[in-house]
Each structure stands twice: as C-alpha cells, then as structure tokens.
Amino acid sequence: MFERPTAGENALLVQLDFGAGDFAERFSEFELLATSAGARPVATITGRRGCPDPATFAGKGKVQEILAAATETGTDLVMFNHELSPGQQRNLEKALERRVIDRTALILYIFALRAKSHEGKLQVELAQLEHQMTRLVRGWTHLERQKGGIGLRGPGEKQLETDRRLLGKRVALLKDRLKLLERQRTVRRKQRSRGEVLSVSLVGYTNAGKSTLFNALTKAGAYAANQLFATLDTTSRRLYVPTCDLADGRLGLSDRDFGYRRFHP
Numbered sequence: 001m002f003e004r005p006t007a008g009e010n011a012l013l014v015q016l017d018f019g020a021g022d023f024a025e026r027f028s029e030f031e032l033l034a035t036s037a038g039a040r041p042v043a044t045i046t047g048r049r050g051c052p053d054p055a056t057f058a059g060k061g062k063v064q065e066i067l068a069a070a071t072e073t074g075t076d077l078v079m080f081n082h083e084l085s086p087g088q089q090r091n092l093e094k095a096l097e098r099r100v101i102d103r104t105a106l107i108l109y110i111f112a113l114r115a116k117s118h119e120g121k122l123q124v125e126l127a128q129l130e131h132q133m134t135r136l137v138r139g140w141t142h143l144e145r146q147k148g149g150i151g152l153r154g155p156g157e158k159q160l161e162t163d164r165r166l167l168g169k170r171v172a173l174l175k176d177r178l179k180l181l182e183r184q185r186t187v188r189r190k191q192r193s194r195g196e197v198l199s200v201s202l203v204g205y206t207n208a209g210k211s212t213l214f215n216a217l218t219k220a221g222a223y224a225a226n227q228l229f230a231t232l233d234t235t236s237r238r239l240y241v242p243t244c245d246l247a248d249g250r251l252g253l254s255d256r257d258f259g260y261r262r263f264h265p
C-alpha cells in the first residue's frame, strides 16, 4: 500500500533554501537519508525561496526544472527534504507524473526497514498509516475528478471511503495492541527498579555512536553502521562494572565481577 522506494531505485533529491539553518549540512544528511532508504541519488535540484509555494511547495518554475531533470535522468522517484502538505504532494505528483516522497515518508520508510521488535514494527506501521491517511486521495485524483465533475463523486471516491474506513480500523487495532505492550513494559521496568539495578540510558542523535559505545561497554553485538536510524529499537543489556577495592584504593577486576552485582552508590 505504501509508496516506498524499491531498493537501489534512482531518486532525484530536492532541497530548497529558505535562509534558515546550514544548507550544506542539511543536504548531506538528506543524501544519507536517501541512501539509508536504499535509493541511489542521481540528480539534485536546489534553489532559494522566501517561503514555500502553497500549491507546489517549490513553485512553478522549479517544478519544471525538476521535471526536466527527472526526464533527462530517467528518474521515477522525487524526494523532498521538506514536509509537504497532502495538497502539495498531490499537485507535485500530478505535475511531475512521478512518485513524490516527503521527508517524513522517507524517514518512516527507513524506520520500517529497520524496526526489528514487535513493538517497534507496530509503532512504525501506526505512524505510516497516520501519515498516509490524509494522503489517500492520491492515485485516483486527477483522473476521477476530471471524468466525474458533478459533485466529484465517482467510483474512486467510494473506494477512497472504503480505504479510509479500513485504515481507521487498523489504526484503532494498532493503538490497542501498543497500549497493551506499553503496560507490559511498565511492569518490566518496575521489576528492574525493585531489583536495585542501576539503569543507564544512552541517548543521542542518530549516527552519533550510541550502538558503538553500547557494544564497547556490554559486548552486545548491536548493529552499528554509518547509516541513519541503523538501530531503531531500544535494547538493554547488563553491564558488569569492575569493583573498587576501597581498602587499598585500587580499581581492579576480581572473580566477583563476573557474577551479578548489586550497585551500591
């Protein structure tokens, strides 16, 4: 159902400069996002604007430029490093006659590739459905609207209503399941805190090196790579800390370190 890039698919990258933030830095992150999604960036369109065009985000002239570049390079997929409104995305797809993916859809697609745990997969599916629901009008839009006209109700509209209802049901189901999983997680967390085990969390931006540090500390073997959102699910492992022998002030390992130890601050 989702309009995902196929692995190794050529993509045209679009990033516009509205005068805020470091353009080059944002662009290199965008390239990494695109390749993390398995796409192959083949062309880039950039430009400056005061503010987004309400109808097409990029503006008429820029859309023509994108179309020409996509045609020239034979690219079927256009990625925007921006949030697009459902209307903007629809207008762009119509004008470009190509799939258009915005930054949120791109990130959610990577999440879908990476989520490993049951809970992670449910969370990603829910986020994708919620992003998709407002954009369902796509596909049939211009064709049905042009054909129908009167009241804009045609078979496409009916299909759309059915799709919306089905998606709504799936969203409710996913929310219920996630609520249950969250309750189970709360129980596990309480058990951990009752066991007087000190918990340490590694928090940081994607690709900052959390998994690498985690592996160095716990020998866990978590996947670490120069990719955005390489590991998505939270993981916890026990870490055994060396004892500090206060009598002679030495810090050293002893046999005791290899068993379970309570932490005394």
Ligand SMILES: Nc1nc2c(ncn2[C@@H]2O[C@H](COP(=O)(O)OP(=O)(O)OP(=O)(O)O)[C@@H](O)[C@H]2O)c(=O)[nH]1
Pocket: 204, 205, 206, 207, 208, 209, 210, 211, 212, 213, 223, 224, 225, 226, 227, 228, 229, 230, 231, 232
């Ligand atoms: N130069 C340098 N590179 C590092 C260091 N720590 C990790 N890296 C590299 O940075 C990249 C990302 O590391 P990860 O450990 O996967 O990063 P992460 O924070 O878990 O990232 P995500 O799971 O993608 O959010 C890998 O290519 C690592 O080899 C470091 O201290 N110095």
Ligand SMILES: [Mg+2]
Pocket: 210, 211, 212, 223, 224, 230, 231, 232
């Ligand atoms: Mg990681």
